[in-house]
Amino acid sequence: MNNKKASAYGAPAAGTDFRKTWDKAEYEAKAKQRDEEERERMKEADEALQKGKKPRRKQVDLPKPTELMKQREAPLELNKNQNKTMIVQGSTRGPGAPGFYCDVCSRTSKDSSSYLDHLNSRFHLRALGQKTQVARSTIDQEIQAAEEAEREAKRLKKLQAREAQAKAKPPPGVYQSARSTETTGENDADEMSKMMGFSGGFKSRK
Template sequence: MSKNGSAYGQAAGDTDFRKKYDLEEYAAKAKAREQAEKEERKARWEAKMQGKKYYKPLDGSETLTTARSHTHDFSKLIGTSMLVPAGAGVGKRGRGAGFYCEACDLTFKDNMQYVEHTNSMQHQRAIGATGEVKKATAEEVHARIEFLWQREQEKKKEQVVSLKERLQVRKEEEEKEREERRRKRKEAEERRRREKQEAAKIKTEYGDDVRIEGEHDEDDMMAALGFTGFGSTSKK
């Protein structure tokens, strides 16, 4: 590499390698953006003076508003943490702690506010919808009603079947529990009956003075402690 060379393959004093910017083009873009913002501020002010709410004007590229094909699952957010930029907790504008709408750059503190916002005209215009829905024909209405009716009937059938199955399983479990209690009770009664029979047999063969296991344990313990009885003694 020559003495005057550089890492860019050109002389150190040559600045032609730097990116050139069209200042006039960027100035025109900035001017157009400022003009658009000025017109929007004017439109917002006029709507406010008339007691109306400002909505983004239509440009012809919007589509008709359609029903959501998905549901909002907020339960998955329970117990989770969210990192937000400093100072984001003030106001709704920008990303903050809560439910964020990227299309409108707004944050809502609870899910009810967020759902209401997604149904508002402001959100519909922000996502490129007109806020108007397609007028359905009579055939489409009948078909939709029939579809919803069939779906509800299927849900009811599933619930009935599930309820019957749960009741049947519970009934079988209760029957098993009762049978197990009866078995243990019979075993305990049979064990006590055999013990009585054995004791009666032993006394029959050897007489009433025979020692039966466990029958004289209390007397033996008293004798081992030196107590022969608790009767009164007379003074001599």
């Protein structure tokens, strides 16, 4: 006997196969990720309140961090405009405003300290797609870094030794001028002795 139910037209009934199946593990992972992002946002808000700043009201649509924190390759050049007179625009926002401007976040910091805090913040790293975690160095990387530091120390030591040796030696023009002065003095004495009638001239006693 066939247990499958037939429809009124003789075709087998579909039963409950039309219902959509849900992947519980996938949705649990998504919920966990949302909770983690919310915790990070609340932590950023607490840090902003501690610094006397207003927390962000709306969550900005930032890319998800896909890589670990990287070391900055280009120098920040915080002192490039030190002791310089500059003309700034009247606007209080944007790259023309006085202070340090971040192109990634479109944010201006008043001083270098707050600018560094912003560059190391979760908000800036999130805009770059980086996490706040740093990759651990391997043993080979540590050995390579130690060897590079040792080579740099030796190079600086040799450079300092050369500079000290160059300062200890007098310039070559000093010996040459002293020798020429002594020769000129002897020639003048010989000429004087010839004028006085001494054919042999005077010899310097040593």
